[in-house]
Amino acid sequence: MSELKFIFTGPPGVGKSTAIAAVSEFAPVVTDVLATDELSDIKAQTTAALDFGEITLDDGEKVRLYGTPGQRRFSFMWEILIEGGLGLVILVDNSRPDPLADLDIYLENFSGFIRDTGAVIGVTRMESHPQPDLDDFAAHLERHGLALPVLEVDIRRREDVVQLLDVLMMTCEPA
Template sequence: MAEHVVLFTGPMGAGKTAAIASLSDIDPVRTEAANTDRVTADKATTTVALDYGEITIGPDEKVRLYGIPGQTRFEFMWKVLMRRAVGMILLVNNDNPDPIGQMLYFIDYFHELYERGGAVVAISRSDVGLGPTREEYYSALAAARPGLSIPIFSVDARSPEQMKIALFSLILNIESRAAVPSRYEEPRQ
């Protein structure tokens, strides 16, 4: 059976734990502790190691879902988990004071993963506040990273259907990039 690793990245409170729970065929493994930073995200617990789930996407294909802690103090773990991953779903909380800045930060940090695999941006909590529109996210990404094409979705991270759309979009993105080299890559022999 082919197995792939997808990282769920993004700031604390963006919905990574909920997204993995909504997608996983198994009971997700969670490593949560009491949240001591209620200013950044007003929630009782936060991930301190990783979340883990699995989804079978075909008769012989499984995706391992790894959710990483969003706080920068855990960056040392990000690099370790990034090595095995084929792509990432970047969750951004649209209700955050600077969601576009957060998106750009994580795109920059995980650029190696995007370059060798793929990425999708999933904007959570779009229904809660008056945050940026998807078009504003696309415009900011195009201005900051010309030539970078990443699908951007508005999602409810708790919705299996919406998260499957994001996951399958990522998989198609990875497969199409593997089949057709980008202008930034040398052709594969």
């Protein structure tokens, strides 16, 4: 039986832990530590190693969900966490100064994994920050030679996160 494992990544503070907590059937494993840099102006804690949660599909299959730390200094954890993964959810916060540049960091660092599996982009806080819009994201991805689904999401809402996972599962080729 194939192992269903998906990875959530994106910039610090975008809501990776929140997304996993919104859908996991148990209280997720978290590795929060106190933030001591500019992030601490907006958020007391940050993920230092991983988040882990689990959901069960209608057919009874378990899906394991891992969240990465957002900061590039923790990129060694990115390498560890994608092992055996079947797809990537990239969350982008539209209220940050340059969401497309944020996206590029993860497209670049996970390029091999995205090529081998698949990815979906979830854009948060679009209600208050409508630009760039979904067309801008699609055009940006096209300039990278990528055609990935881009969805507006509120990652606090379980149905939005489930939708991201549904789209990802439709996109990904099983390993």
